[in-house]
Amino acid sequence: MLTMSEALREAMSLAMEERPEVFILGEDIGIYGGAFGVTGDLYHRFGSERVRDTPISELGIVGAAVGAALSGMRPIVEIQFSDFTAQAMDQIVNQAAKIHFMVGGGLHVPLVLRAAGGSGTGAAAQHSQSLEGWFANVPGLKVVIPSSPYEAKGLLLSSIDDPNPVIFIEHKLLYKIPGREPVPEGAYRIPLGVSRVLREGKDLTVVATGIMVSRAMAAAEELDKDGVALTVIDPRTISPLDMDPVYASLEKTGRLMVVQEAPEHGGFLNEVIARVATGPSLGHLIAPVSRLAGMNIPIPYAPQLEKAAVPQIPEIVKAAREVVANWR
Amino acid sequence: MTTLELLTGHPLGSSANARYALLTMSRIRKLEEAVEDLFGRGMMHGTMHLSIGQEASPTGVCMALEISDQITSTHRGHGHCVAKGADLMRMVAELLGKENGYCGGRGGSMHIADVETGNLGANGIVGGGIPIAIGAALASKMMKKGTIAVSFFGDGAMNEGAFHEAANLAAIWKLPVILVCENNKYGMSSSTELAFAIDNLSERGLGYGIPGYTVDGNDVAAVYEATEIAVKRAKAGEGPTLLEFVTYRWKGHSRSDKNLYRTKEEIDEWKKKDPILFFEHVVRDKGLLSDEEIAEVHAQATSQVIAAVNEAMKGKPADPATLLDAVFKKVNS
């Protein structure tokens, strides 16, 4: 079973073989193989022009990627930690996201920005954030969060194909773990903007992103023993967001739970709740919405503190059990 | 070297080129005056950043470029856009928020791009266009297009981190790019004397391993000559060049600028160095254009601008109904 790093590498390799205009740039991605080993041996296979090491200049390299994308290339930028996107914000938010709109359609930016996010490695506050909410709130960016190696490969290939800027956020903890689903050989594409229902159960609809998807699935298996049946939905693309499977599921379960790692206040999955609350789906609810999210704190360092800061499996199990029991 | 020396046997020293240079500078001047008038009457929304007094820089640079070469521009970008070959009517239509403007009314003055003439766009962020030009040059090199990229920016942008990062990348990768700093002595209100500890901004090139030249930005022939040197370097694969064109803007930074940070005397002094009057003097002196021909060029520029404005006014205002569809490019289109 492939790990997520391997799946991502395969995707990039296939894309670079298919299209000469695809190239990767980032810090330590060349001979070093990438801080998390994702680019691996691509440097040896495709050379230093197409797997291009850069100095520590996030703003400069994202800007260069924008310029290259405007001129016919399809760059993949690797930002070592998603926290460092802050250095490059002007080129991401003010330039890449807006150029197509501002110039009235004559230019577009086919750029993929891959970044490693999330906590659990003891890297502490400035190297552990989940910032997808920032980007989801900027019109003109697509935001994708793979939850497994299978998702990662198919979604990355689709992101490279997309003529618009895509922010592709990978969870650090998922890089080295083999997935539960086999990753097909060769190229396959998972369309952007399509949510996936991983399992169905009549008691509760759980919408989760990133690493919370596998935690929700583990919680669901635990709850099966007690006869509490969960539906788990992974949006995969959080912007644009596909809510249809959520609405369909709520008709059957009447209970909604959202689970994300990002801090609760202003977090992205609030959008899921908002769409339910502002539409006819509200009439299906037989319980208030449950929201499990990171604490409103910077990620702390010590392992027990770090774990406590974000939702874990037992928490999901407990919350699910409670809502199903209390709201009949 | 003075312009008089430059013009001897100089490519710009032909009547045709002299005419073209004068016409371009005049078109920019007239367009900016028209924009100022329309804005003053409340017919244009937002704000305008006029480049009156700085016409020589875009004119001289773009005369040394091909149409397929690319430029990125600034918030004060009307001159760059015109010099690179833009359609005046579509520029004005954009400023008037019309459907047939360059950006369909969605971009405004600071975001006009003209793909066909290689203009990757003006930019509302100081320094925003510099890394983008570096990227365009990178693409040209990787795709072996043989074109070069030019980044126009001001003295203010040289202090943005983006300049530093982009300049370094251009240097280490030997990219076919020209970094053009139009030093008009002021950021918004901060003078270069206060914002820099050096006198000639081109000296900063040294820090990156890039050759730098400081040139009189109001002398269109000198601008052209310097750009030619940089173009040759770029095409020979020798990498980037930093050009500093010293010039001056007559009008405030934008419309609401009261010019508190400079004196009327300073403005008047610089108005005497009007790039258009200077060039007229030179070409008259060299026998390249007669008084009548000069007047004719200005009349032509005037009528072109007037026609553009009148035509643009007839356009339909941009329709909000199409906004949502305009954010993303459709996949497979």
Added chain:
Amino acid sequence: MSKFEYAVIMPKMSMTMEEGELLGIRVNIGDAVKSGDILFDVATDKIDMEVESPADGVVKEIVGQVGSTMSVGAPVLILLTDTQVMSFDFNTPSEPELRTEEVIQPAPVVTLEPVVVPVVEKTVMAVPKARAVADKRGINLQSITPTGPFETITYEDVNKLSGITPHAASVVETRKAANRKKVAEALELTRGIPQMTLSRFSSHTTTSLEQGSAHLVSIWARIIRSNAHINVSTHDESTHDFIGVGLIMESKYGLAIPVFRDPDLSPGVTLQEWIQTTRVQALDGKVPVQMLSGATTSIFDISHTKISSAIPMLLPTHTTALSVGAPHAAFGESEINLTVDLRFCDALEAANLLDQLIDAL
């Protein structure tokens, strides 16, 4: 002679500015000015500005009054010049939609009388689906005991509700009214149809409801079967391949007209049971869906009541309608009325049908 007259205007100095004050004029009529010379000073609340001459020329006329407030674009003075100044006076008002930043006038201060706040009933807490269900079924949430957290009515609480509570009675009333309205609307549709009613008397009708009108229904169906041309739907003139007889009966929400298909093909006892079962269902408001359509005739059997006759009205798409009244106290004969749609059955045929019925009874 100067070629152009150019009006130097009150300029727009900021996005929100609509008018400015003319502070002072620095030139006089007849003065020669150079491009860049200051002509006059203007101010808004935020900015003052010196307005320069756009070209060399001579001051021809002074239009603005010092100290006055002028609109953006209004001419302050007229210049005579040889230069063609870039000037565009399209005389269109600034697009009104651009004025998004209106200056908002502060509301005038008003002293309010102290208001007596009426005591408002506390809102009932209920989950959204419970509200939706309660609303649909006309259940008053106040009548439900909540079992959920924070005293919230759960979905289960609302579903548990069965039987008629004082508030449920209102549900029946609402449904009855709706039903009545529906029937009335249906009859409205048939009012314009040319129809005729014929009557005959018969001494062979039953007065017992237990007999369930089965006899009548069966015979009438048989008669229609042998007069196939009236077994059509008047809506599209399609013939049915069965005989559908609607029997008007009492239901939970007023009158219902369940349709019995091919009742003459059922043995008498079976038909009786069938009709009886249907009566029970109707009283419960639960007539099966398949019995709600397909009739081309209807029977209004009031022979068990004291009503001597009722003129039956054609229901939409039906060709005939039959009613059977109570037997005469003295003579023992019931008045039978047959109404026909003249487009499908003329008076002679109608008389014929009636004869057949009387003979069969």
